[in-house]
Amino acid sequence: MFHINENYQKMPGSYLFADIGRKVREFSAANPDKEVIRLGIGDVTLPLAPAVVKEMSQAAEDMGTPEGFKGYPDYEGYEFLRRAIKENDFDPRGVEVGLDEIFVNDGAKSDSADLGEIFSKDCKVAVCDPVYPVYVNSHALAGRAGDYLPEKGEWSNLIYMPCTEANGFVPDLPGETPDLIYLCYPNNPTGGAITREALQRWVDYALKNKACILYDAAYEAYITDPSLPHTIYECEGAKECAIELRSFSKNAGFTGVRLGYSVVPKELKCGDVSLNTLWMKHQEFTFNGVSYPVQRAGAAVYSPEGKDQTAAQVAYYLKNAKAIKEGLEAAGYTVYGAENSPYAWLKVPAGMTSWQFFDKLLTEAAVVGTPGSGFGPHGEGFFRLTGFGTYKNTLAAIERIQKM
């Protein structure tokens, strides 16, 4: 008689953004006259850049010809895309990443969830709090998180690293030594950034404790401060202790196209075993590569036209984020982030929980945001709004909130 993975029964709810989606659908069904503005799920709204569309469409056409047809892709991604990644995302920053250290995936969420599989079951995991839920959920399902403690809103076996106003949303080094450390900068959800010096301290800490950092740099395109690091490999020694996750979702609007990549350095080892070798095996054993037209679309992001067009998209979303920050500050809110990030992280009015503020915003202003507590206990009291809407809707949402 078969049994299920009991860790599923421990999960306190569904996936945060699925929950929000359901709540919004219910509200819309009950209030068909209200035009809901969605600034909750971090989904983009601008159409794909012309250079990307042209290439993806051409790749589809090529697949219809004997000369242009492509069968099974390489497990690690086509070389043309890995080369474009290397030459644009790393070489110009003086960072050496080998073509065989880049693994193309169908979006960073997949690897965020799957990278845990190459680690031992007894690894102790440290996460920022608040945090992108996928890291926590995947370790909870794999049994590394222990039990969910509803009264604390925490898992019994995770190390939570609070990111608060007091520490500028960059956690202090943890008291208990972790084996795996998740960091994400520019941060989702707080919108905070990390300096090179602060990141170097984490790298030094990981090297000293033989921990592995999983560095989520999905939002690096939003960095406006030239002093901030774009990749963890700008820090000395990072290739010996860090995996980096990247996404095409936010810099090029690929949320519906599905493309990302991970860097797993050869120097990153457990004893004699390189994690690069393990991850290559993981991809061979469980994955069959990414759609060819999608990879061609990804390469087009790095063409001269693609770079200009996607940079303009990022600038547009940053303008939205800035408008949210300034508009809400004018209405008396305290707002963080929104400078090197598309996310504004605002303090909810005193006396309310973040889910209460979610409900208030939805019912009174028909604006959807994300309650901070959905990202972890220290997210309570905060609320995330994204700059990924249209400019028009963003201004309308700000106005509605100001009148609330």
Add this chain to the structure above:
Amino acid sequence: MFHINENYQKMPGSYLFADIGRKVREFSAANPDKEVIRLGIGDVTLPLAPAVVKEMSQAAEDMGTPEGFKGYPDYEGYEFLRRAIKENDFDPRGVEVGLDEIFVNDGAKSDSADLGEIFSKDCKVAVCDPVYPVYVNSHALAGRAGDYLPEKGEWSNLIYMPCTEANGFVPDLPGETPDLIYLCYPNNPTGGAITREALQRWVDYALKNKACILYDAAYEAYITDPSLPHTIYECEGAKECAIELRSFSKNAGFTGVRLGYSVVPKELKCGDVSLNTLWMKHQEFTFNGVSYPVQRAGAAVYSPEGKDQTAAQVAYYLKNAKAIKEGLEAAGYTVYGAENSPYAWLKVPAGMTSWQFFDKLLTEAAVVGTPGSGFGPHGEGFFRLTGFGTYKNTLAAIERIQKM
């Protein structure tokens, strides 16, 4: 200090098809004058059908417009595709599958590997021998397979169900009772088919023992015998005991496009818990859906033109398989399969191992096939050739083998 998943160290080699790829690359590099014909990896060669190309290209164009842009896809796949699947793959066979029982994925290999994650770690797994390696590998990495025993070529904790000439490549019910049972028909690699009566026996067995069948029907489009079942849900009670895996790779040539789906019925339960609910959670927690243009391409397979065009592709590959079978039989080989399957399964000459035959075929005829032992101990003595080459190359390969 972090440690790795030690199950990776137990793996006896790399992924079979990655190994073959490397061997062929080495041979080609050493023999640049020899034109290698690849009938090994089950990869298709015909260009995508015009109806598919048109739709994928149009979807890419749509993504470049404000009206047509799509962000994050539904975790379970767009309803337009799930509806086309339901109305074409199940309704006409009198099989009731709900839209919410269909989960679109980025190719059946992903779900073949991942479905194990919703089951308990102590589930006992039964696989056919020989078998598509992904099922075994994924459970080995998850720790369910025990230890690899090199002298036997087996894992210590799996139940192997021999598929032999004697049983017509349909296994007998196992002596030890399994919790999870993998069946694949039409079969990869033997090319064998299963009758409705034989499949019903497996369903009855699973119901009686509360086992779950994972039924891989990736090759159902190749069924030519009208009496054979196209889906396990043609069997009574199957929705209470079986998950079905489907792929667009072989019926529509999507190996490079990456699309498949799984059916997880609501009636399939462990106690009160429906596996359908668990799998939906799995997809929400760890996956972000399939590329929109890829899903549009998938829907085009079910259009009137798409059906005609892809049926012609399947007929082409079946013609190749038949030519291999007849050509090799004329040369004195015993050949199975190749009737309801694109795969010919031939006996290697007496006194040779299947890897020896692989080397002989590669060096003497520059033809690539797949050694049967790569699929499991009972694959030894057999060799897989695929009908997925071009007709011209297939005839050339047959001629070369005949002269060998």
